[in-house]
Amino acid sequence: MKTNDIILQTATKVAVFIIIMFAVRLFFSGHYFAGGGFVGGLITSAAIVLIMIAFDLKTAKKIVPINYRYLIGSGLLVSSFTGLFPVLIGKPFLTHFYSYYQLPIIGKTSLHTATLFDLGVYLVVVGVTMTIIQSIGESE
Amino acid sequence: MSLLHWAILSPFLLAVIIPVLYKLFRRVHTGWFVLALPVVLFSYFFLKIPAVRQGQEIKETLKWIPSLNINFTTIIDGLSLLFALLITGIGSLVVLYSIFYLSKKKEQLHNFYVYLLLFMGAMLGVVLSDNLIVLYMFWEFTSLSSFLLIGYWHNRERSRYGAQKSMLITVFGGLSMLGAIVMLYIMGGTFSIRGLIAQAGTIVDHPLFLAAMLLVLLGAFTKSAQFPFHIWLPDAMEAPTPVSAYLHSATMVKAGIYLVARLSPLFAQSGVWLWLVGGIGLLTLLWGSFNAIRQTDLKGILAYSTVSQLGLIMSLLGVGAAAVHYPQLGNENIYIAATMAAIFHLINHATFKGSLFMMVGIVDHETGTRDIRKLGGLMSFMPITFTIAVIGTFSMAGLPPFNGFLSKEMFLESMVSVLSLDLFNMSTWGSLFPVLAWIASVFTFVYSMMVVFKTFTGKYQPEKLPKKPHEAPFGMLLSPIILALLVILFGLFPNMLTETLIKPAAASVLGDVLPADYELHIAFWHGATPALFMTIGIIAVGLLLYVLWPKWKGLYKAFPEKLSFTNLYDHALPAMENGSFNLVKLFMTGFIRNYLVYIFIFFIGSLGFTIYLKNAFNYSTIDTAPIGFYEVVLAAVIAIGAVSILFVKSRLTSIIVLGSVGYTVSLFFVLFRAPDLALTQLVVETVSTALFLLCFYHLPKKFRKEERLKFRGTNLLISLGVGTVVTLIALSAHSTKLFDTISKYYLDTAYTEAGGKNVVNVTLVDYRGLDTMFEITVLGIAAIGIYSMIKLRLTKRGGKKANENK
Numbered sequence: 001m002k003t004n005d006i007i008l009q010t011a012t013k014v015a016v017f018i019i020i021m022f023a024v025r026l027f028f029s030g031h032y033f034a035g036g037g038f039v040g041g042l043i044t045s046a047a048i049v050l051i052m053i054a055f056d057l058k059t060a061k062k063i064v065p066i067n068y069r070y071l072i073g074s075g076l077l078v079s080s081f082t083g084l085f086p087v088l089i090g091k092p093f094l095t096h097f098y099s100y101y102q103l104p105i106i107g108k109t110s111l112h113t114a115t116l117f118d119l120g121v122y123l124v125v126v127g128v129t130m131t132i133i134q135s136i137g138e139s140e
Numbered sequence: 141m142s143l144l145h146w147a148i149l150s151p152f153l154l155a156v157i158i159p160v161l162y163k164l165f166r167r168v169h170t171g172w173f174v175l176a177l178p179v180v181l182f183s184y185f186f187l188k189i190p191a192v193r194q195g196q197e198i199k200e201t202l203k204w205i206p207s208l209n210i211n212f213t214t215i216i217d218g219l220s221l222l223f224a225l226l227i228t229g230i231g232s233l234v235v236l237y238s239i240f241y242l243s244k245k246k247e248q249l250h251n252f253y254v255y256l257l258l259f260m261g262a263m264l265g266v267v268l269s270d271n272l273i274v275l276y277m278f279w280e281f282t283s284l285s286s287f288l289l290i291g292y293w294h295n296r297e298r299s300r301y302g303a304q305k306s307m308l309i310t311v312f313g314g315l316s317m318l319g320a321i322v323m324l325y326i327m328g329g330t331f332s333i334r335g336l337i338a339q340a341g342t343i344v345d346h347p348l349f350l351a352a353m354l355l356v357l358l359g360a361f362t363k364s365a366q367f368p369f370h371i372w373l374p375d376a377m378e379a380p381t382p383v384s385a386y387l388h389s390a391t392m393v394k395a396g397i398y399l400v401a402r403l404s405p406l407f408a409q410s411g412v413w414l415w416l417v418g419g420i421g422l423l424t425l426l427w428g429s430f431n432a433i434r435q436t437d438l439k440g441i442l443a444y445s446t447v448s449q450l451g452l453i454m455s456l457l458g459v460g461a462a463a464v465h466y467p468q469l470g471n472e473n474i475y476i477a478a479t480m481a482a483i484f485h486l487i488n489h490a491t492f493k494g495s496l497f498m499m500v501g502i503v504d505h506e507t508g509t510r511d512i513r514k515l516g517g518l519m520s521f522m523p524i525t526f527t528i529a530v531i532g533t534f535s536m537a538g539l540p541p542f543n544g545f546l547s548k549e550m551f552l553e554s555m556v557s558v559l560s561l562d563l564f565n566m567s568t569w570g571s572l573f574p575v576l577a578w579i580a581s582v583f584t585f586v587y588s589m590m591v592v593f594k595t596f597t598g599k600y601q602p603e604k605l606p607k608k609p610h611e612a613p614f615g616m617l618l619s620p621i622i623l624a625l626l627v628i629l630f631g632l633f634p635n636m637l638t639e640t641l642i643k644p645a646a647a648s649v650l651g652d653v654l655p656a657d658y659e660l661h662i663a664f665w666h667g668a669t670p671a672l673f674m675t676i677g678i679i680a681v682g683l684l685l686y687v688l689w690p691k692w693k694g695l696y697k698a699f700p701e702k703l704s705f706t707n708l709y710d711h712a713l714p715a716m717e718n719g720s721f722n723l724v725k726l727f728m729t730g731f732i733r734n735y736l737v738y739i740f741i742f743f744i745g746s747l748g749f750t751i752y753l754k755n756a757f758n759y760s761t762i763d764t765a766p767i768g769f770y771e772v773v774l775a776a777v778i779a780i781g782a783v784s785i786l787f788v789k790s791r792l793t794s795i796i797v798l799g800s801v802g803y804t805v806s807l808f809f810v811l812f813r814a815p816d817l818a819l820t821q822l823v824v825e826t827v828s829t830a831l832f833l834l835c836f837y838h839l840p841k842k843f844r845k846e847e848r849l850k851f852r853g854t855n856l857l858i859s860l861g862v863g864t865v866v867t868l869i870a871l872s873a874h875s876t877k878l879f880d881t882i883s884k885y886y887l888d889t890a891y892t893e894a895g896g897k898n899v900v901n902v903t904l905v906d907y908r909g910l911d912t913m914f915e916i917t918v919l920g921i922a923a924i925g926i927y928s929m930i931k932l933r934l935t936k937r938g939g940k941k942a943n944e945n946k
Contacts, residue, residue: 026819030898030901030905031895031896031897031898031901031902032896032897032898033897033898034815034816034819034898034900035816035819035898035901036816036898036900036901036904036905037905038820038904039816039819039820039823042820042823042824042827043823046823069923069924069927072919072920072923072924073920075916075920076916076917076920079912079913079916080913083909083910083913093910094909094910094913096894096905096906096909098894098895110895112895112896114894114896114902114905114906114909117905117909117912117913118901118905120916121905121912121916124916124919124920125916125919127920127923128919128920128922128923129827129923131923131924131926131927132831132922132923132926132927135926135927135930135931136831136834136926136930138930139930139931
């Protein structure tokens, strides 16, 4: 069943990047504006789903060669290590630190360990959503 | 650990070793290894007689659970010693008998002796324990080991039936007794029997007194096969004959007697005790002796005879309790004699019933049958067995010069003495006691004669017997001969028992009521008392009835088997099983809808009732915000969506309507200024709608037909009820603000403490990061679950499906 959906595919090529940029933007702005790891992750998966719809599962796999189940595990690891790190220096579990740094190009920026935690959330959400959709899509 | 404790525990220890000995020495009959122990124990207890005779109590304590007041305290007094001697003495004889009775080659001897030793130890524990919990523990041990012994030939259906029946009945009584023990502890603050008896005066007035007494009696009556719990005993005759001789005539069935006697000082003040123990005992005596006559199996006759004799002892204990009410009489107290008679008959019964069971075992062993219709004319083949039978049965019937005559005289005298009681309406109904006792004694006479004469005299019917009868080996005869000799010995010289055993035992039962200088003198010729004339009457009428037996046989048709309690038990047990099966089938339907109905009804009921009970409904509009136009519109959209789901025909439509409800909810979040929630809700709603559509797509064809939701009244009521209850609770909760929210802290410190301006996100990752962590774990588990459900489908046989092998 090969239909000629060239318009969809062309539009997808453009849209996917915009969607991913939006997702990244939502992820990084989480601490100050609406957004965060959860929504960011969902929207990132939306972009991948769009690829799946426009092309097919195999192509999507080729474009994003990731095993999403590992993504779930690594996300959980990132989150729990963020939480465990303060324990090593004698602080309670999941204590966050932040400070302001002068970074090249970007300028004065605050770096916050909560972002790392959110990164874990992001990875898990992408992994979960894609695992579910992929497994269902592949099943007969 | 004192020597006494070792004595009680030694049968258990030997029981551990017996299987090893059985395996190691296959040539020697295992019984020989067992035999030494009861003999040693008997000598040990025998040597205690002089000390106990002088009124000493030998008390030993072993700490078990001191924090709960449960200690293994053992006391030897008159009553305990008497029972301990019976248990070990008859135990030795039974073991000796079983060595010749049970075949070394055919039987699983190690099982038999392990059970028997368990039983012996448990029985010793029961009679020697002072702590009620320990007593209860040993009590259940006797039930258990008796169960194992009755079901010894477990390949036979009747054995299993009898074992189960006795187990159910005795454990039922045992558990009632445990209830009584707990109540006694509540009343007296101690588990010690001596400690409780010391407080008897105050315990009598406690509101739990009556309940505790009834439960104790339930335990004692079930164990001692009293009416109407006697039904397990005849079926317990499926056990090997040594077991019947030991457990079901001499020891276990007397555990109930022991309990009644032991707790007599505690309960005897009460009239209910006197009436119940005396009355039920008498009823059991009558019913047991009446039913014994109709039996055709020798062991059946003896089983009913045991029931009836236990009733006799029980009734004597009941009458003996009256002594407590006449302490001023001192030496003239005629009711003391009843207790003495009970104890004397207890000893006598153990001797003659033990020998009779062994006699029946010999007959069974040598002829192959126990049916009195097939037996007859064995006298010339088995003269020694016949002699034993004559001694045992004549003693049972109460004929001189055997010990049964003496205790029966004392029994009749005690029953006559009831006439002079002026307690608890005894003066009106008490006259029934001697009359019933006399009738029962006549029946006893008749069946005793049947046992001996139908078996050993009359016509010899060799064609009906599986084996050719001949005299038993000497080893088998030894035990019954010893018991029969004791029957004669106690009959001719009863006073050797009075000072040594009977009086100390009676002192334990009666407590302070027994005067120290009380003189008990048992003699054959005790003057022309009413009891003597009653005995003459018994013999005369009994002989008449025995001779005329074929004429009045028809009387038993008036009491058909259908009306018996066994029949009731046989029908009640399946009825209970069916009843519970049907009950469970009634509500465990297997339909999820029904279970949801129960859950929701319980939800409505418990919460609604709580609101009603606590008058908890509360409504105030103080804290409510003004209602705006948009909210009304959105609420209307949601309401329309929610209600229309109920009425749409196609599933596809309902999925879309559900999606619309979800999107409206996200609009609500927008309206109520929750951008994060709105964003998430929007995406999640999209994903879940897509998944719903996927499910719909995969539905089998036959479920895809368009069909409106069926209307059900219960569903409507329950859903309305749940909605109402939840609404009421929400309104009440909102109207009852107990304290301010803590959100002000978050709003104030989100930037200063956590360096963020999105308070929701700061809360999620910083203040309450732990929740988030486990939420993503939940998501991960869900994803892996879905993945495994889809990818790892196993076939029923456990292998992977061929086409799923990716």
